Amino acid sequence: MAIDFTLGPELEDLRVRVREFIQGVVKPGEAQIGDPDHIERADYIRILLQMRAEAKAAGLWLPHMPAEWGGMGLGHVELAMVQAEAAKSYYGPWVLNCQAPDEGNMHTLLHWATDAQKEKYLRPLCEGVAMSCFAMTEPEVAGSDPTLIQTRAVLDGDDWVINGHKWFISNARRASFAILIARTEDNPERPQAANTGFIVDIPSEGWTRVREVETMHGATGHSEIRIENLRVPRANVLGERGQGHRLGQYRLGPARLAHCMRWIAQAETALDMMVDRSLKRFAHGSLLAEKQGIQWMIADSTMELYQAKLMVLHAAYRIDRGLDFISEVSMAKHFVANALGRIIDRSIQVHGALGYSTDTPLAHMYQHARWARFADGPDEVHQMRIAQRTIAAYTKEGSTRAATGDLPL
Numbered sequence: 001m002a003i004d005f006t007l008g009p010e011l012e013d014l015r016v017r018v019r020e021f022i023q024g025v026v027k028p029g030e031a032q033i034g035d036p037d038h039i040e041r042a043d044y045i046r047i048l049l050q051m052r053a054e055a056k057a058a059g060l061w062l063p064h065m066p067a068e069w070g071g072m073g074l075g076h077v078e079l080a081m082v083q084a085e086a087a088k089s090y091y092g093p094w095v096l097n098c099q100a101p102d103e104g105n106m107h108t109l110l111h112w113a114t115d116a117q118k119e120k121y122l123r124p125l126c127e128g129v130a131m132s133c134f135a136m137t138e139p140e141v142a143g144s145d146p147t148l149i150q151t152r153a154v155l156d157g158d159d160w161v162i163n164g165h166k167w168f169i170s171n172a173r174r175a176s177f178a179i180l181i182a183r184t185e186d187n188p189e190r191p192q193a194a195n196t197g198f199i200v201d202i203p204s205e206g207w208t209r210v211r212e213v214e215t216m217h218g219a220t221g222h223s224e225i226r227i228e229n230l231r232v233p234r235a236n237v238l239g240e241r242g243q244g245h246r247l248g249q250y251r252l253g254p255a256r257l258a259h260c261m262r263w264i265a266q267a268e269t270a271l272d273m274m275v276d277r278s279l280k281r282f283a284h285g286s287l288l289a290e291k292q293g294i295q296w297m298i299a300d301s302t303m304e305l306y307q308a309k310l311m312v313l314h315a316a317y318r319i320d321r322g323l324d325f326i327s328e329v330s331m332a333k334h335f336v337a338n339a340l341g342r343i344i345d346r347s348i349q350v351h352g353a354l355g356y357s358t359d360t361p362l363a364h365m366y367q368h369a370r371w372a373r374f375a376d377g378p379d380e381v382h383q384m385r386i387a388q389r390t391i392a393a394y395t396k397e398g399s400t401r402a403a404t405g406d407l408p409l
């Protein structure tokens with residue numbers, strides 16, 4: 001029997017260790033921080049760094065990176081388990097150094113960077129002494145179609161000179177470098193081959209942080225960047241010329257799935273809270289948990305979370321086995337992002353006014369969940385690609401089976 005959902009004793013032990021670490025170290029640290037807007041910056045940093053030191057000491061550092069980079073060398077199925085435990089706390093993934101956008105950037109550098117680039121940029125990220133950002137989206141053109149990118153890089157001697165405009169660049173204010181995607185090719189063979197990736201040191205002359213974009217969850221580190229005559233040495237091209245789109249796609253596959261793993265943790269927290277509240281709140285002659293209207297919300301959320309877990313595990317399994325995973329990651333990303341929003345929404349409903357308040361984490365989680373439906377590929381673009389693959393599978397094989405996870409069913 002090849003399909004086995006049990007974990008070996010080593011993995012079960014790892015899962016328990018992550019869970020206990022989050023409960024015993026990160027949750028108390030989170031409670032100590034409280035509202036990050038109301039704590040002294042120095043205390044905030046001290047608490048975070050202390051938790052990171054404890055994660056390293058506990059051997060729970062960089063779960064997604066190979067051992068030679070100081071990581072735990074986990075595959076994607078194993079990583080799913082760790083991320084789903086870590087993200088039970090808002091700070092968990094950061095403490096374990098497997099948070100976006102650094103995590104996706106580490107994958108990208110590991111795969112595409114030269115040895116010299118890895119030593120200079122990947123090493124400090126892995127050691128936790130530097131942070132990074134990924135700069136692709138532009139205000140003037142649709143971010144969901146990278147063939148429209150207008151930021152332009154032109155070769156001038158040994159340097160590339162770059163001009164353009166980016167926004168929503170997460171982490172830019174703290175980053176010591178950016179992976180920047182810019183247009184370099186005028187008449188590429190395919191429209192997707194117009195862009196190239198560059199590593200940009202921050203600060204650099206010509207890279208200007210204009211403002212932090214205020215969002216529905218505050219101004220929490222998504223910057224608008226003006227790029228004016230920024231000079232980047234040839235040695236800082238990441239991958240080959242014209243491979244910017246492939247680089248973005250390579251980064252986004254595992255990075256999208258890692259988001260899903262963290263969203264599962266959030267959805268599970270919301271469902272746990274929904275059930276807990278329904279067992280404690282009494283109205284109209286019975287507990288909320290005894291009312292069919294509430295049971296339907298619990299049942300729908302339970303089924304959706306179950307589907308989310310299966311989809312994520314299967315997509316991770318395909319990545320680990322070197323199988324094509326693009327469609328499975330697309331389907332998982334779309335499904336989990338939407339399920340997350342629905343489950344948190346139901347949990348807020350069951351909590352009533354308390355759910356709308358900031359006394360529980362639900363309001364904060366709801367604001368973040370809204371972002372999930374369009375960042376890293378809007379719902380509709382994933383649906384378009386999923387449908388294209390289903391139609392192609394049917395056209396080629398007379399059956400849609402290959403497009404539904406290529407499962408033996």
Ligand SMILES: Cc1cc2nc3c(=O)[nH]c(=O)nc-3n(C[C@H](O)[C@H](O)[C@H](O)COP(=O)(O)OP(=O)(O)OC[C@H]3O[C@@H](n4cnc5c(N)ncnc54)[C@H](O)[C@@H]3O)c2cc1C
Nearest residue numbers: 134135136137142143144168169170371374375376378380
């Ligand atoms: C909190 C946050 C953090 C982010 N961090 C980063 C970052 O670090 N780096 C970075 O580069 N970007 C980042 N982004 C930007 C994000 O990747 C983009 O928002 C996303 O790619 C969509 O691009 P857009 O906002 O330009 O929307 P658009 O591309 O303008 O799309 C708008 C809407 O149009 C519709 N649409 C688009 N294409 C189709 C289609 N083919 N069919 C039907 N409908 C369609 C969808 O409904 C979509 O939501 C971040 C965004 C947020 C909100």
